[in-house]
Amino acid sequence: MISAQEVKELREKTGAAMMECKKALVQADGDMEKAIEVLRERGLASATKKSGRIAAEGQVETYMTEDKKVGVIAEINCETDFVAANEEFVALAKNVTKQATLSSVTTVEALLDEKYIADENITVKDALMNLIAKLGENMNVRRFEKFTVEKGVVQSYIHGGGRIGVLVELATESNSNVVLEVAKDIAMHIAAANPQFLNKDEVDIDTLNKEKEIYRVQALNEGKPEKIVDKMVEGRIQKYYKEACLVEQVWVRNPDYTISKLLQEKSKEVGSTITITKFVRFERGEGIEKIVEDFAEEVKRQMEQGK
Secondary structure, eight states, X not given: OOOHHHHHHHHHHHOOOHHHHHHHHHHTTTOHHHHHHHHHHTTOSOTTOOTTOOOOEEEEEEEEOTTSSEEEEEEXXXXXXXXXXXXXXXXXXXXXXXXHHHSOOOSHHHHHHSEETTEEEEEHHHHHHHHHHHHOSOOEEEEEEEEEOSSEEEEEEEETTTTEXXXXXXXXXXXXXXXXXXXXXXXXXXXXXXXXXXXXXXXXHHHHHHHHHHHHHHHHHTTOOHHHHHHHHHHHHHHHHHHHBXXXXXXXXXXXXXXXXXXXXXXXXXXXXXXXXXXXXXXXTTTOOOOOOOHHHHHHHHHHHTO
């Protein structure tokens, strides 16, 4: 039996119509991921929609050293947007991100055990627990990534007051300010376009085969002759690269440029090759299941318990 909640969840993940979502879930025997594939094969779901990205609260923060050689992006979570905007929570998020940048630790667990940068009498974990006790919400340092470069720069961008954060690393021999400017442009592009891979070579074989199969079924469902399906699939794979791979994407600030063309032009301008070596994009709460409570029911329960 397919529930209304399952249909609603599939609709939110794919943008497909309610009845189509129900049919897909029935066909997939309730398997959400399979149902998404069914809808995509019918051309009813967007390839860019990602499953499992249910919002949670908190902040995505970035911090970089003054010379732009080291940078960190981190996500610190809490339960409500009210606490996410609290000055003490924001200060904690910023301090933890700065500490991860200046420290040699590589895991969240090790970071939590360090002496807190804002008060060396306690650990980062103690600071977190103290704020939990004060504000009455669960909090955690969920994740962080650190980039370090010798020849080149690390640049960051925060969008939506900490909803999305990006860290990007460029390699180049140039020390021109132009490199910092292009790095910022690329970081902003990543926030907007959400590329899944740096380039074609990074697309793993399983992802590629899955996309090919979906495009093949789409073409056959459209009634295309078998003999031209392979050419259609290859054409759609090339389109997929342009959508999913950063250097293949059209630059959001100027549709006459791809990111690759932008880098080529800026490389000529500074007299040194500029390449993107890696990037990371965090979106607050992605992949976290957030329980949505009925506030009125919660108040009612608490009042009944207090009788």
